[in-house]
Structures are given as C-alpha cells and as structure tokens.
Amino acid sequence: MKYSSVWTAFALAASVVAVPSRRTDFRIKESVAIPRRWVKRDSAPRDLHINLRFALPQSNFPLLEQLLYEVSDPSHESYGAHLSQAEVNELIAPHPESVRQVKAWLASYGLREEDMSCSPAEDWIKVKVPIGLAEEMLDTEYHMWDHPEGDSFVLATAYSLPEYLHEHVELVQPTTLFSRLRSMKTTLHFAPSGASSAAVANAPPIAVPSASNGQVDASCNSTITISCIRQLYNAANYTPLADTGNQIAVTGYMEQFASFSDLQTFFAEQVPSAVNSSFQVVSINGGQNDQSMLGSGEANLDTQFAFGLAHPIPPTFYSTGGSPPFIPDELTVNNTNEPYLEWVEFVLQHPNPPTTISTSYGDDEQSVPTSYATRVCSLFAQLGARGVTLIFSSGDSGVGDGNPDPATQECFANDGTNQTRFLPAFPASCPYVTAVGGTVQIPEVAVNFSGGGFSNIFSQPAYQSQQVENFLKTLPNGTYAGLFNASGRAYPDVSAQAVNFSIVFEGEPAGVSGTSCASPTFAGLVALLNDARLRNGMPSLGFLNPMLYALNGAGFNDITSGNNPGCGTPGFNATVGWDPVTGLGTPSFGKLKDLIGITD
Structure with a gap:
C-alpha cells in the first residue's frame, strides 16, 4: 500500500443514540x-x-484526488504508479x-x-x-x-x-x-459523387511540416479517413501490437447500435488488415447491440474510427441501456437520464478496465445538479487513479446551449434569474477527464461549433491555471463580463479533426461531423501511445491532463485561428497557446511518443 488507511473524522451524534x-x-x-x-x-x-x-x-476522496494527481504528474516520483481496485475502494x-x-x-x-x-x-x-x-x-x-x-x-x-x-x-x-443526454454529432450526410471525390484525390498533396512525411493527401481536405488522421497526426508508420494488455473502448447510449457488417465494409475500404476482426459488446443496464435493427451514425462513427485507428488493440463497445421516451403503462422505469452512473459503476467493478475509453455524449452542465455532477466526476477520478484515460467530446454548440444552431440558442441561467450566460457542457467540464474540441481543414483551424468554456460547478485545477491565465490576459478588459466563470475548470484540453469523417452507414458511405468525431480520433491515438509504453514495460498513461499541461504545447499543433460562436456572441477565439476552443491543439503522435519516453 502506498498510504496508510485514514478515516475522516465524523461528527456523528447519531452513532450513540437510537435511530430517530x-x-x-x-x-x-x-x-x-x-x-x-x-x-x-x-x-x-x-x-x-x-x-x-x-x-x-x-471517506477519503481528498486523498484519492491527491494520489490521482501524483500518479498522473510526470514530474512526481509516483508517476505511473496507478492504484489497484482494492486501494481505490478502501479510499472511497x-x-x-x-x-x-x-x-x-x-x-x-x-x-x-x-x-x-x-x-x-x-x-x-x-x-x-x-x-x-x-x-x-x-x-x-x-x-x-x-x-x-x-x-x-x-x-x-x-x-x-x-x-x-x-x-x-x-x-x-x-x-x-x-438531464437530456445527446450525442455530440452535428450532421450525417451521404458521401458526394465519386467523380468529385476523384478530382480532389488527384490534386497534389498538402504540405504540413508536422505531418508524417511532411504532407497530407489533398483528399483529406474534403473527406477524413483513417489514413488522413494517421498522416496528419504523424502516426502513419506506427503499428501497434495486440497482446500488450492494452485495450480501447467506446461508449454507446440511447439505443445507438454499432453495425458489425458496416464495420467490415469500413475495414475493407480503410483498414484492410482489420478485415474479419470485430469488437466485444458489453451490455450494461440491459443495453443491446441488435443487429436486426439499423445501426446508428454515432455508434458506427465511434467504433469505426477508434477501433480502426487502434487496430489490433482489443476493442470494446459498451452499450448502456435506458433511453427515452418513458412508457408509463409498463409500470417500470426502463429509461434513465443518469446513464453515466450506470456505466461508470459497472466499469469500476471490473478488475481490468480498458486503458482508453471515449465518450461522445454530453449535456448542458446547468441541467445537472451540482451534487450529481460532483459525485459522477469523483467516479471518473477513481478510474483515472486506476490508470484509465477518459476522453469526452467537448460539445457541438460553441459557448452556447445544446442547440447547434447559434441563431436559436437560449443561453439563460437556470437559477431563476434568466440572465444570459455561456452554458458549459458536462461531463466535459469535469476536471478528471480529457475534453476534446474540434478542428477543420488542412492546415487546421478551429471549427465554429467546437464546445468550450468554463465550468460553473468545478473550480479550475492547478494543472491548467498558468495556461488559462495566459489566455485570459489576451481578452480585452470587460470582454464577456458576467457571461462566464473565469475561475472555473476550463475546457477543452485538446482538439482533433471534427468535420466530414467518412464512415459506413447502412452499407453506404456517409459523412459525419461533430466533436463526436474528435473524441474517438484522439482516443485512438492515445491507445497507440499506450501501446508504445506497455510494449516497453511502462504503465499506461492514465489520467492525461497533468501531463498534457506540463508539456505546455510540446507534442501538439497549436491552432490559432477560428472561434466558437454562441449565445449571440462570436464566442472565444483560438489563439497562441491554450484557448477554450481548441485547448492545447491537435496531437503529433510521433512527438508525443518521444516526449513520454519512447524512442525508436
């Protein structure tokens, strides 16, 4: 044990009297x-x-939090010494x-x-x-x-x-x-004609110094594929192993099913080496993955890109049951607006959970009572302490509410005052997860729907205070006064491409956009980093944020153009360094691999 068991003092008068x-x-x-x-x-x-x-x-969550930060801080002697399931349970x-x-x-x-x-x-x-x-x-x-x-x-x-x-x-x-859980997906459309796609594909490559071989296929500026991601984020020449103990998972809610047949078509087109491989389905609270029903754009996107990027790392699809509408004559509540509790409680009981887990769902933070958000966030901290990386989409509404159309957003505080406020997203605002914003085009700029801002529930963690302070200094005095909580947990932490992802849906090529694309993309790259560590006898990365902010931009492509409008405002601007649109920027796998101690 790395610590001595200490019970927090309780002033429990009821312990010496009968129950009233x-x-x-x-x-x-x-x-x-x-x-x-x-x-x-x-x-x-x-x-x-x-x-x-x-x-x-x-009883001892403050100590758990302290240990979480210690095992996640590359400058601390305990870095990577993740806690066991039994140690976490004793602490909480x-x-x-x-x-x-x-x-x-x-x-x-x-x-x-x-x-x-x-x-x-x-x-x-x-x-x-x-x-x-x-x-x-x-x-x-x-x-x-x-x-x-x-x-x-x-x-x-x-x-x-x-x-x-x-x-x-x-x-x-x-x-x-x-709470109204929703997927962070703005659009799903069928792919353009082959003629126009071929014209783009024949264009000369785009010069991108940070990319693999210094260039990216021109077609990636109209359609994002697995190859595009690997080229753009400097991972084109890396092949992971299947037997290091590494695992990757994505979560599914709201009866979003992932199609096995669509996955095979996707693999045949984009990851030929993965053909005939599949993923494990884990059912939680009656969740299904019914192949007799049509798949969904969200679940197909998550499984195809996360697992395509990480292949052959063993993949898992968590299907958590419970979705509206409620059917009152059944005399049982089959739906739930608290799926994170169902999911995280289940995963915490697993002795060896996946090392990287991506979730592309969320809600307005103000729809979640502070007590609930705080408790669920503490459950995420428990997974982080055990060496699990939790990645969440930052949202598709800029600084506004869940409506992706800025013109129809209603940005009112839910405290009875009806004051106009920027509306942060949860769980992206939890300080124990890594939130991923969105970019578009090559060279990259911030996509205008990229969710970002400052929590009204969680205070700003020390690991990001310097970068956030630097950003706030770039705002003219009085900018958005009263619209956001400058001392709150700031997000996103990082970003990735989020527009025109080429997936297979109902047997046909389709395009998807949203930070739903960015989260599984970043997760796939983290799984590759974990592969590099595990095959070299090192522990998994676990909770990323202290390490990411300690790097202070190293290993990332800084995004300095674009903004995230909402609530009748232009939102925040992407700028040099961290910003509440694209975070620290987009990843360079090759550089990050070197920075976490792995050399070829």
Whole structure:
C-alpha cells in the first residue's frame, strides 16, 4: 500500500443514540429550479417501480484526488504508479456508521438487507421501490416531466431526508436530474459523387511540416479517413501490437447500435488488415447491440474510427441501456437520464478496465445538479487513479446551449434569474477527464461549433491555471463580463479533426461531423501511445491532463485561428497557446511518443 488507511473524522451524534423516527425532523436535502421548456404532466403512478440510489460520503476522496494527481504528474516520483481496485475502494469507502444509519433507515420502511444492493466500497446503496414508497421516504412528489424534443422522465423538483441522515447521504437519484443526454454529432450526410471525390484525390498533396512525411493527401481536405488522421497526426508508420494488455473502448447510449457488417465494409475500404476482426459488446443496464435493427451514425462513427485507428488493440463497445421516451403503462422505469452512473459503476467493478475509453455524449452542465455532477466526476477520478484515460467530446454548440444552431440558442441561467450566460457542457467540464474540441481543414483551424468554456460547478485545477491565465490576459478588459466563470475548470484540453469523417452507414458511405468525431480520433491515438509504453514495460498513461499541461504545447499543433460562436456572441477565439476552443491543439503522435519516453 502506498498510504496508510485514514478515516475522516465524523461528527456523528447519531452513532450513540437510537435511530430517530423515520417521519420526524425532515429537512430538504436538495431542490432545483425547473429548467426552461420542461413541462410537468401527471403525477407518476404510485405503483411504478424505480431504482433509488443513495450516495454515501466517500471517506477519503481528498486523498484519492491527491494520489490521482501524483500518479498522473510526470514530474512526481509516483508517476505511473496507478492504484489497484482494492486501494481505490478502501479510499472511497464511507464511514461504517453512515452505512449502518442508512441501512437502518431503509429497514424502517420494511426493506430487507437482501433488497439493498451495494457497490463494492458500499459508497452507493440501491433499492427498487414503488413510487408511492419513494415519495413517503423522501417526503416528495414524483411527476411525469416532458421536454418538447421528445424526452420524458419521472422526476421530483425537491426531496427531503430526516435531519440526522443529511451527513450520511450526499444525494439521492433519480430525483432532480433534468438531464437530456445527446450525442455530440452535428450532421450525417451521404458521401458526394465519386467523380468529385476523384478530382480532389488527384490534386497534389498538402504540405504540413508536422505531418508524417511532411504532407497530407489533398483528399483529406474534403473527406477524413483513417489514413488522413494517421498522416496528419504523424502516426502513419506506427503499428501497434495486440497482446500488450492494452485495450480501447467506446461508449454507446440511447439505443445507438454499432453495425458489425458496416464495420467490415469500413475495414475493407480503410483498414484492410482489420478485415474479419470485430469488437466485444458489453451490455450494461440491459443495453443491446441488435443487429436486426439499423445501426446508428454515432455508434458506427465511434467504433469505426477508434477501433480502426487502434487496430489490433482489443476493442470494446459498451452499450448502456435506458433511453427515452418513458412508457408509463409498463409500470417500470426502463429509461434513465443518469446513464453515466450506470456505466461508470459497472466499469469500476471490473478488475481490468480498458486503458482508453471515449465518450461522445454530453449535456448542458446547468441541467445537472451540482451534487450529481460532483459525485459522477469523483467516479471518473477513481478510474483515472486506476490508470484509465477518459476522453469526452467537448460539445457541438460553441459557448452556447445544446442547440447547434447559434441563431436559436437560449443561453439563460437556470437559477431563476434568466440572465444570459455561456452554458458549459458536462461531463466535459469535469476536471478528471480529457475534453476534446474540434478542428477543420488542412492546415487546421478551429471549427465554429467546437464546445468550450468554463465550468460553473468545478473550480479550475492547478494543472491548467498558468495556461488559462495566459489566455485570459489576451481578452480585452470587460470582454464577456458576467457571461462566464473565469475561475472555473476550463475546457477543452485538446482538439482533433471534427468535420466530414467518412464512415459506413447502412452499407453506404456517409459523412459525419461533430466533436463526436474528435473524441474517438484522439482516443485512438492515445491507445497507440499506450501501446508504445506497455510494449516497453511502462504503465499506461492514465489520467492525461497533468501531463498534457506540463508539456505546455510540446507534442501538439497549436491552432490559432477560428472561434466558437454562441449565445449571440462570436464566442472565444483560438489563439497562441491554450484557448477554450481548441485547448492545447491537435496531437503529433510521433512527438508525443518521444516526449513520454519512447524512442525508436
């Protein structure tokens, strides 16, 4: 063990007295303002069953965070000494008194020990109960809530707990989470005619000094392929191995299925060496990958590019179930607006999770209660401490809300004031993940939809403070005053190409754009870097950000042109150094490989 087990001191008066009556001294634990455009419908059926999750305080999370930064900092003596699953669980286990008090309270409602399922560290307790009982336990009311774009959830705008339980419970869900998960994909279109594509392909190569062999095929300025990415990001001549223990994964939500047949067509066209290879499908919460149904642009994009770039590194597609619309007459909640909990809890229980995982989904940060965002972000930190690199798309709405059309964005703070504010994205705003923005063209410029900005929930981590300060000095005094939180966690961290990716969809060539393209692209390159480390007896990179910012631009192509408009403004500008449009820039695999200690 790298540390001695220390329990955080708890002022637990309840530990020496009997458990109070379950119906006395209730006090509101959490309440939220109703987000714009959500409409309350009927009361939820009282016999409808939901899975209530109780998050118990993690006893030593500050120490876990400290160790995460130490094992992720290349200047620290513990760099790369990732924690084991058992070490992480010991650090985040709640105080036994919290477990006792919560279980005793649940038992007072007739719930037996076998009705309660716990995470390995017992920091989560889950029970399946009818709505009527949940309303009694939480002194609340559940209703059906509808969003005009089709989402429908069972939610409460506030809930309460007995006074004595407040110090033992951080949050309860599903309650106040008006989150609308969406893929970060702006467009999907079918490919142009072969004649026009051939004309571009016959043009002379584009000179790019940082690229492999100093040039990139001219066709890459109209269509991005695996070859384009490898050329542009200086990885054309690298071949990974299949047996180093390295793994790569992408996540799928909202019944987004990845087609095996489309993958084979894609491989035949772009990665011939990968033909007849496939990926493992892992089902979470009833997630499927039904091949009798049409595949999806999002899942096909993620699997084709991440796994195509990383082949033959073993790939996994996580299919997490639960998606709207809710069907009330089934008397069970099959949908969920909290899929990250389902997914990350599952992966944390795996003794050997993939070393690189890409997610191209997100939501407006303000739709996520602070308690929920903080807890989910802490789960991401646990994976990072174990040597897993988590990569998220930064969003497709510039500095605005989830609407990719800047002209129709509604950038209002969800705090009752209706003040205009830039709207950051979550989970991209979590300081324990790597957020990837988007670029376009060769030579590269920032693409105008690249999500970026500053969190209103998470404070700015020390690893990026100098680069962010340098950027803020470039803004004229008063620029966007009151529209963003300059002391918040700033994102994206890096960027990659995000426009006109050539995939196969329903057996036909199609083009996709969005930071959904950038995330699996960057993930594929990280998987190659992990391959280089593992085959040389070094540990995986794990949480990237402290290392990336310590490099201070080395190993990256600085993007200095373009902006990300939104909320009726031009947004931020890409500039020299880090910026909230393209981060530190786009990767140069060859340079990064040398910088992480691997030489040919």
